[in-house]
Amino acid sequence: MRCPFCGNIDTQVKDSRPAEDHVAIRRRRFCPACGGRFTTYERVQLRDLVVIKSNGRREDFDRDKLERSIRISMQKRPVEPERIDQMISGIVRRLESMGETDIPSKTIGEIVMEALARIDTVAYVRFASVYKNFQAADDFDKFVSELRPDTGPDEA
Ligand SMILES: [Zn+2]
Numbered sequence: 001m002r003c004p005f006c007g008n009i010d011t012q013v014k015d016s017r018p019a020e021d022h023v024a025i026r027r028r029r030f031c032p033a034c035g036g037r038f039t040t041y042e043r044v045q046l047r048d049l050v051v052i053k054s055n056g057r058r059e060d061f062d063r064d065k066l067e068r069s070i071r072i073s074m075q076k077r078p079v080e081p082e083r084i085d086q087m088i089s090g091i092v093r094r095l096e097s098m099g100e101t102d103i104p105s106k107t108i109g110e111i112v113m114e115a116l117a118r119i120d121t122v123a124y125v126r127f128a129s130v131y132k133n134f135q136a137a138d139d140f141d142k143f144v145s146e147l148r149p150d151t152g153p154d155e156a
Contacts, residue, residue, distance in 0.1 A: 003031035004038055023093065049095060052104045061103070063092060070112065073127040077120050087115050 003011050011031045019026040025042040049061035067088050074084055091111055095103055109131045116124040 001029060001040060003034060003036055005036035006031060006034035008033035022097075048101050050102050051108065052102055054105060058102075061095070063088075066091070066108070066112070069127070069130075070116070070123075073116060073123040073130075074120065077123050079120050079123070083119065087119060091115050 001011050002009050008031050010033070011029045013027050014030045014037075015028040017026055018024070019041065023043065027040045027042065029038050029040060031037075051059045051061050053059060070084065070088060091108075094111055095108065098107075113124060113128050113131065116127050
């Protein structure tokens with residue numbers, strides 16, 4: 001890392017520690033040429049995440065695309081936009097923290113469904129029905145019934 005004060009390339013790391021709840025690594029750096037001290041942050045770079053599609057094709061991870069599909073599922077649902085933003089950030093963080101740059105699209109779909117299931121059942125069903133591409137209505141009914149494990153016999 002080049003020293004921002006004198007341009008020397010050979011700077012030293014004096015201290016590394018997690019920052020922002022382990023989303024970043026904060027490094028204290030020292031330049032032996034001029035004695036300057038500065039701090040750098042290391043973060044996962046989203047552009048480096050690659051989605052492996054079910055047909056084996058690779059595609060750069062696109063947060064906007066993920067966000068669009070989630071917002072479509074959430075349309076007209078009584079959920080605060082802020083809550084949706086938080087959920088999307090949470091999903092992205094989970095993907096970032098998996099330690100792999102190559103992530104199967106199936107894994108992303110499962111993480112999204114898990115997050116949606118906690119927030120809004122209708123949005124979950126919408127997303128899952130598209131994601132899993134249900135062909136048979138039977139499968140879909142079974143799937144929906146599995147969504148509601150708390151439903152007692154009274155409601156049957
Ligand atoms: Zn320097």
